[in-house]
Amino acid sequence: MALVNAVRHPLRFRTTCFSCTIRGAHEVEFLPSVRIGRRLREHNRLTPPPWPCSARLFSTFPKLEQTRQSKKDICRGAAIARAATKTAQKTETAETAKEDAGCLTEDDEAEPQDGNGASLQVEDVELPPENDSDTAAVSFTVVGATGHLATQEIFPALFALYYKGCLPKNFFIFGYARSESNDKQFRELILTNLNCRLSAGTKCPQQMDSFLKRCFYEQGYYDTCTGMAKLDKRMKQLEGERVGNRVFYLSVPPDVVVDVATCLSVTAPSRTGWTRVIVEKPFGASGDSSKAITQGLQEALSEEQIYRIDHFLGKELIDNLTVLRFANLIFEPLWCRDYIKNVQIVFTEDSGVDARGKHLNQYGIIRDIVQSHVLQVLALFAMEQPVSLSAEDIRDEKVKVLKSLRRPTLDEVALGQYKARTNKSGDILDPGYLDEPDVPANSLAPTFAAMAFYIDNARWDGVPFLVKTGQAMRNQRNEIRIQFKGVPGNLYREHLGYNTEQQANELVIRVQPDEAIYLTINNKVPGLGVKLDQSRLNLLYRQEYNNDDIPDSYERLLLDVINGDKRLFIRADELAAAWEVLDPVLREIDDRGMVPELYTYGSRGPIGAYYLAAKQGGVRWADLDDL
Incomplete structure (x- = not known):
């Protein structure tokens, strides 16, 4: 039996003994010996899904996950018991907890209903015939x-993927929230934000209508399981006899994330x-x-099931970083001290905080932007x-960089807060x-922060990584600027000026707006005599590529979740x-009550x-040169 498990699970090589390990509510790992693991590693093959856009796959193994699901049932009883114990701690008895939460068993589940309270029938929904495709729902x-x-x-990104044909045929969207609503109202809400940026032809309205027919709503609360149980029944109805795969996007406040994850892991997996x-x-914060959030999530789920999303990592130019560096011989030798x-990493916005004022007051811009993006x-x-390009190998290298970062001091931090912009009359x-x-x-x-980071390793020792991020700035600018050193013993210093650092080469990766990659070089101006200036070798994406081909960051990341690619998570x-x-520096800022320097709305930021x-x-x- 263990040998069979080793063949079915070629990715699980961690110990030298055979064992079954329960991890979360749905993770069962059968761990073959390292020796057998090496012999069977050749079985590790990608299994692309039978729908378009499968080129995004790097580390997806859907068939293995489906096979592993049969083993999950072995330990499901233990996981449910553990979840019930945790619920019982909040109530007098486990039975009282179940009654209060409304978590239903197979014997007492309510009949599935649609968003209008009517009994849900599969024939009410347009489903592709099961023999059209052997894909899972x-x-x-x-x-x-x-x-x-x-x-x-989220919903506009899902529609864009649907329009492009990147989603499986048996794909359904469910909305879950505390607000009273129904399927019809939910579809009208989604429709208000859908657009036809990909095509203005007659196909778009038809695609919208088809997309909305796949959208359903279930009302429920975040601190009980009642709504999740009804949601589970509706999903079962639509999944039918197919294998049912499920994605849950927790767009909820941080203080209820663990409760929601725990409930869905028991009631609606x-x-x-x-x-x-x-x-x-x-x-x-x-x-x-x-x-605490991580531990709570890992009690309900395995790390393999958790996708921590940072939408900025889904930007086209960010996803291109590894390609630019590792697929071009010209850059890698220069990528060092x-x-x-x-x-210089610059993330600035030309607008105020608008409706995010309360959020920013709670977290501040360092926690909100610097810690993540x-x-x-x-x-x-x-x-x-x-x-390799596998998610784990890439993230292993990122962790090494983060662990090598020197902790910034207060002398390496500048904070600001924008004030009103007025005219001459006040x-x-x-x-x-x-x-x-x-x-x-x-x-x-603070609504503005500038920081200096240093990486204490052989490649980057002594190189300052300067970060600037702020709201209500003069320009919207998201870019990475690499300033190279000056040419030693430059023959043209009389033409360039003796401050050769100002005439150094610079590589700019502009993430948005107007995605571009350009390199500044010193060049001779055509004509008699020798006159030099700085010119750009410019790859402007809107000229080189069709703008419609540049996906939104959420499109990329949501498709990666469906495909099981965790590189950008x-x-x-x-x-x-x-x-x-x-x-450490955040605690010091809070303890001292550090007052941010004021800067005017629409200015270049604090001095x-x-x-x-x-x-x-x-x-x-360097971004000042482009103003």
């Missing part, structure tokens, strides 16, 4: 389906296929709170070449942060390593950011 549930993120980002859960940032003077991009940029043109709704009048939350140890870097850059070896913010 995929149910995609958005928990918190009426919120801004779901309606503005797939019994025949895989279950994957997407967790949205913020991942806590400190290392301790993040650790010998040739690079500094690296910035450090993830920094790690991806600075990592060593991974052994009339307010744009409100300041303290004028925004739900923001306390005495808030010290954050692993638990990555998250912990990032908090270890920032926790302190420029002093900070100058102290790192005379660095000048």
Whole structure:
């Protein structure tokens, strides 16, 4: 039996003995010996799904997951018992907990109903015939389906994937939220944010109608299992006899993430296929709170099932970072301290915080942007070449970078908060942060942060990584700028000027807007005599490629979840390593009550950011040259 398990599970080589390990509610690992594992590694093959867009697969093994599901049932009883014990701690008895939560068993489950309260029949929904495809059914549930993120980002991204034919035939979308609604109202809500950016032809309205027929709504609360049980019944009806795979996107506040994950892991997991859960940032407000969330999730789910999403990692130019570096011989030898003077990562927005004022007051811009977007991009940029393109190999290298980061001090941090912009008469043109709704009048939350990071390893020793991020800035700019050192003994210094650092080469990766990669070089101006200037070798994406071919970041990431590709998702140890870097300076900022420097809405930011850059070896913010 163990040998059979070894053949079926060629990825599970961790110990030298045979054992069955229960991990979470649905993870059963059969661990063959290392010797057998090496002999059977040749069985590890990708199994692409029978629908388009399968080229995104790097580490997807759907058949193995389906085979492994039969083993999950062996330990399911133990997982349910553990979940029941945890629920019992909050109530007098396990029976009382079940009654209060409304978690239903096979014997007392309610009849499935649609969003209008009517009994749900499979024939009410347009389903592809089962003999049309042998693909499994995929149910995609958005928990918190009426919120801004779901309606503005998630559902439009799912429609774009559907329009492109990237989703399996048996694909269904469920919305789950506390708001009273029904299927019809839910579909109308989704429709208000769908668009035909991919095509303005007659096909788009037809595709919208077909897409909306696959959308269903279930009302329920986050602190009980009643709604999840009804949701489970509806999904079963649509899945029919097919293998049922399920994705849950937790677009909910951080304080209920663990409760929702625990409930769905017991009440609504797939019994025949895989279950994957997407967790949205913020991942806590400190290392301790993040650790508590991680532990709570891992009690209900396995790490393999958890997808911590950072939408910025789904940007086209970020996904292209490894290609640019490791697929082009010209760059890799230069990607080190010998040739690079500094690296600048700039994430600025030209708008205020709008409805995010309360959120930013609670977290501040360092926790909101630097801890997630910035450090993830920094790690991806600075990592060593991974052994392969598999998710685990890439994330192993990112963790090494994060663990090598030196903890910044207060001298390496500059904070700012934007104030109102007025005209000469004193009339307010744009409100300041303290004028925004739900923001306390005495808030010290920074809306701008500039920081200097250093990586203590052989490749990057002494190279400053300067970070600048802020709201209400002069320009929207998301880019990575690599400034190279000047040419030693430059023959053309009389023509370039003796400050050769200002005439150094620069590689710019502009993530948005107007995606581009360009390299500045010193070039002779055509004509008699010798006159030099700086010119750009420019790859402008909207000129080189069709803009419609550039997917939205959520499109890429949601498809990766369906395909099981975790390259662009954050692993638990990555998250912990990032908090270890920032926790000390964040505590010091909070303990001292550090007051951010004021800067005017629409300006270049606080003056302190420029002093900070100058102290790192005379660095000048290069994005100012493009203003």
